[in-house]
Amino acid sequence: MALKNPGLYTDLGKKASDLLNKEFPDRKRLEIKTRTSNGVTFEANVTQNPDDSIVGDFKPKYNYGRQGIAFGASVDTHRNVKLDVSIAPVPETKVTVTGDATHDTITVEAEWRNPNATLNTAIDFFNPKGTNASLAAVGAYQNMSVGVQTRYSNNLFTAVNGVAAYSGLDYTATLYGQFKANKLGATFYQRINARTAVGADMSISTAEKSADSARLAVGGSYDLDPVTTVKAKFDTEGRLAASYAQRLSVNARAIVGGSVNTNNLTRTGNHTFGFTLQLND
Numbered sequence: 001m002a003l004k005n006p007g008l009y010t011d012l013g014k015k016a017s018d019l020l021n022k023e024f025p026d027r028k029r030l031e032i033k034t035r036t037s038n039g040v041t042f043e044a045n046v047t048q049n050p051d052d053s054i055v056g057d058f059k060p061k062y063n064y065g066r067q068g069i070a071f072g073a074s075v076d077t078h079r080n081v082k083l084d085v086s087i088a089p090v091p092e093t094k095v096t097v098t099g100d101a102t103h104d105t106i107t108v109e110a111e112w113r114n115p116n117a118t119l120n121t122a123i124d125f126f127n128p129k130g131t132n133a134s135l136a137a138v139g140a141y142q143n144m145s146v147g148v149q150t151r152y153s154n155n156l157f158t159a160v161n162g163v164a165a166y167s168g169l170d171y172t173a174t175l176y177g178q179f180k181a182n183k184l185g186a187t188f189y190q191r192i193n194a195r196t197a198v199g200a201d202m203s204i205s206t207a208e209k210s211a212d213s214a215r216l217a218v219g220g221s222y223d224l225d226p227v228t229t230v231k232a233k234f235d236t237e238g239r240l241a242a243s244y245a246q247r248l249s250v251n252a253r254a255i256v257g258g259s260v261n262t263n264n265l266t267r268t269g270n271h272t273f274g275f276t277l278q279l280n281d
Contacts, residue, residue, distance in 0.1 A: 006140030008111070008118050009147040012165045013174040016187035019199040020219045020233050024241045025257040025274030026050070033280040039063045050272070068094065103127070116140055130154040143167050182207035195223040231257075238263035241272075253278040 007014075028048040035041045043059040057076035064070065068088025075081050079102060086096035094111040109122040116139065123133040130153065138147040144166050151159035163176040171190040177183070185203030192198060198220040205213040219233030227247035234240050243257030254277050261270040 005113060005115060006118055006138045006145040006147075008113075008120055009136035009138055009149045009161075009163070012138065012145055012147050012163045013172070013176065013187045013189075015172055016174070016189040016199040016201055019189060019197060019221060019231070020201055020217050023231060023245055023255050023257070023276075024233070024243050024259065025255055025276045026259065026272035027274045029274070029276045031276060031278045033278075035281055039065070134159075197221050237261075251280055 006012075027050055030046045032044045033041065039062060041061045041063075043061075044056070046054065046056040048054050055077050057074060059072065059074045061070060061072040068086070070086045072084045072086075073082065074084075081101040082098055083101070084096055084098040086094060088094040092113050096109040096111075098107045098109070099105075100107070105124045105127045107122055107124040109120065111120040112118065118138045119136070121133070121135045124131065132151075132153045134149070134151045136147065136149040138145055140146075144164070147163045147165075149159065149161040149163075150157060158180060160179045161177065162179070163174055165172060165174040170192070171188070173189075174187045176185050176187070178185075182205055183203055184206060185201065187199070187201045189199040190197065198218075200216065200218045202214070202216045204215075207213075215236050217233060217235035219231065221229055221231040223229050229245045230243070231245075232240075232242040238261055239259055240262050241257065241259035243255055245253065245255040247253045254275065256275045258273040259271060261267070264270050
């Protein structure tokens with residue numbers, strides 16, 4: 001029997017990637033999400049970078065409801081302005097058109113899903129630097145999923161990637177290749193119990209012959225209680241990171257994290273600290 005839905009290409013290996021990369025803040029950030037009674041959502045983010053520069057963005061969105069129609073916009077402090085409209089005429093299909101007022105481009109994205117396969121593509125128009133396009137497809141049978149992805153820009157294929165994933169009851173393992181980047185790798189994620197999860201990501205550069213061409217990152221998370229989670233990870237570059245996340249109330253969640261370079265503990269700028277405050281209605 002096939003998987004209920006194999007997910008998009010970016011979903012393959014996502015559990016391991018999220019465990020090892022998400023919620024390890026290295027800067028100060030405020031995230032606000034709210035929703036009005038008529039279905040309009042607002043998202044605002046303000047970030048203070050390590051160099052003390054402050055950036056922000058604002059994203060309103062309105063779900064019309066009929067045929068999955070949604071209108072959205074995005075504005076940030078770098079003066080980037082985008083408007084988009086998406087429509088899902090049937091549950092398996094979604095089309096999104098995005099206009100970038102800053103770069104004078106229009107991007108059309110299409111997504112199709114069924115229980116055995118998914119397909120998504122994107123192409124932009126009126127780009128003065130040339131056409132950019134991407135295509136990704138995933139097929140699944142029983143517990144196995146296989147995906148391919150390619151990107152095209154300025155008359156060249158800039159990315160050709162592939163991934164194979166196997167999912168068990170409490171674990172997921174993937175093999176992936178980024179062939180234009182000369183990179184091969186594997187990931188593993190396991191939910192050991194209701195509170196504990198572990199993951200690993202190992203990659204190797206096929207263009208390099210030195211021992212430094214291989215990289216391994218391992219990490220895990222543990223739920224201290226239903227509203228508190230601690231995470232830690234370590235990689236072969238010597239970087240050790242940890243984070244502490246707690247839901248303060250129904251409408252607020254805080255994440256504190258930091259990392260140190262264990263290969264050079266005394267060098268200024270080698271270590272990071274950050275926190276994220278998430279507010280929602």
